[in-house]
Amino acid sequence: xxxxxxxxxxxxxxxxxxxxxxxxxxxxxxxxxxxxxxxxxxxxxxxxxxxxxxxxxxxxxxxxxxxxxxxxxxxxxxxxxxxxxxxxxxxxxxxxxxxxxxxxxxxxxxxxxxxxxxxxxxxxxxxxxxxxxxxxxxxxxxxxxxxxxxxxxxxxxxxxxxxxxxxxxxxxxxxxxxxxxxxxxxxxxxxxxxxxxxxxxxxxxxxxxxxxxxxxxxxxxxxxxxxxxxxxxxxxxxxxxxxxxxxxxxxxxxxxxxxxxxxxxxxxxxxxxxxxxxxxxxxxxxxxxxxxxxxxxxxxxxxxxxxxxxxxxxxxxxxxxx
Numbered sequence: 001x002x003x004x005x006x007x008x009x010x011x012x013x014x015x016x017x018x019x020x021x022x023x024x025x026x027x028x029x030x031x032x033x034x035x036x037x038x039x040x041x042x043x044x045x046x047x048x049x050x051x052x053x054x055x056x057x058x059x060x061x062x063x064x065x066x067x068x069x070x071x072x073x074x075x076x077x078x079x080x081x082x083x084x085x086x087x088x089x090x091x092x093x094x095x096x097x098x099x100x101x102x103x104x105x106x107x108x109x110x111x112x113x114x115x116x117x118x119x120x121x122x123x124x125x126x127x128x129x130x131x132x133x134x135x136x137x138x139x140x141x142x143x144x145x146x147x148x149x150x151x152x153x154x155x156x157x158x159x160x161x162x163x164x165x166x167x168x169x170x171x172x173x174x175x176x177x178x179x180x181x182x183x184x185x186x187x188x189x190x191x192x193x194x195x196x197x198x199x200x201x202x203x204x205x206x207x208x209x210x211x212x213x214x215x216x217x218x219x220x221x222x223x224x225x226x227x228x229x230x231x232x233x234x235x236x237x238x239x240x241x242x243x244x245x246x247x248x249x250x251x252x253x254x255x256x257x258x259x260x261x262x263x264x265x266x267x268x269x270x271x272x273x274x275x276x277x278x279x280x281x282x283x284x285x286x287x288x289x290x291x292x293x294x295x296x297x298x299x300x301x302x303x304x305x306x307x308x309x310x311x312x313x314x315x316x317x318x319x320x321x322x
Contacts, residue, residue: 004190015201023205045170075099085217094277100139102128104258114293116249203279230255
């Protein structure tokens with residue numbers, strides 16, 4: 001069955017192109033980005049159960065691995081790629097902000113499509129988001145603080161308002177009103193995907209003129225940043241002897257940063273140029289994530305069909321009298 005979440009990569013390209021070619025209708029929507037992001041976080045909170053928190057407590061290794069890579073390799077890769085492609089100070093800050101953000105909510109949808117561990121993905125997103133409340137402003141301070149003076153405390157407050165409060169509000173509703181949460185749970189992926197699409201359209205519209213002047217270096221740096229995250233997560237999982245399902249989940253979680261949050265922070269504290277890497281990342285990582293998820297889902301389905309065929313053949317040729 002077709003849905004917004006399943007068609008997300010195609011829709012992301014479509015809305016980006018529409019917003020780029022006709023940005024006027026969305027030019028006044030800049031202030032809507034942060035509330036929209038808060039709504040996405042609220043939707044994520046509605047998917048959380050007590051069992052998700054128990055998973056964090058009882059199975060910490062994959063989650064700790066995701067947090068370590070997200071807040072070490074990804075910011076470092078952002079700095080190195082920015083230097084390699086000679087990006088401007090504003091674009092470098094934008095790259096760093098993307099690298100310093102936790103995993104994004106879209107990773108949960110892609111993990112589902114890839115037949116990964118959705119509960120683990122949600123737990124990773126939650127854990128890295130909680131760590132990001134403190135790690136993100138600190139990383140931005142030590143990497144970008146020399147370029148532009150930033151308000152770390154202000155960023156911390158923004159993260160609390162945009163991330164922590166909406167997530168906990170959703171989780172509380174799920175805890176005290178589970179019936180309501182169960183009724184709308186099947187719609188949350190499409191709702192979150194639709195809100196992310198709207199954020200992408202707004203960002204592209206606000207930066208339509210600047211996007212037209214961007215060189216290939218920015219797009220290459222953003223794409224490589226995402227690919228480094230995907231590879232780092234998968235390889236780290238293999239090196240620590242995680243299951244294939246966990247390795248896939250790690251790859252998607254680390255490769256798909258919370259670019260919506262990155263864009264919101266960049267716009268609020270640095271301006272539209274700094275928001276461009278996050279805007280490009282929003283489009284690219286959903287495309288690459290969907291393609292990778294589709295490949296892994298296809299591989300898994302092939303294995304499932306083969307096991308079922310082997311089982312049928314075994315039953316067919318089994319003779320109890322022999």
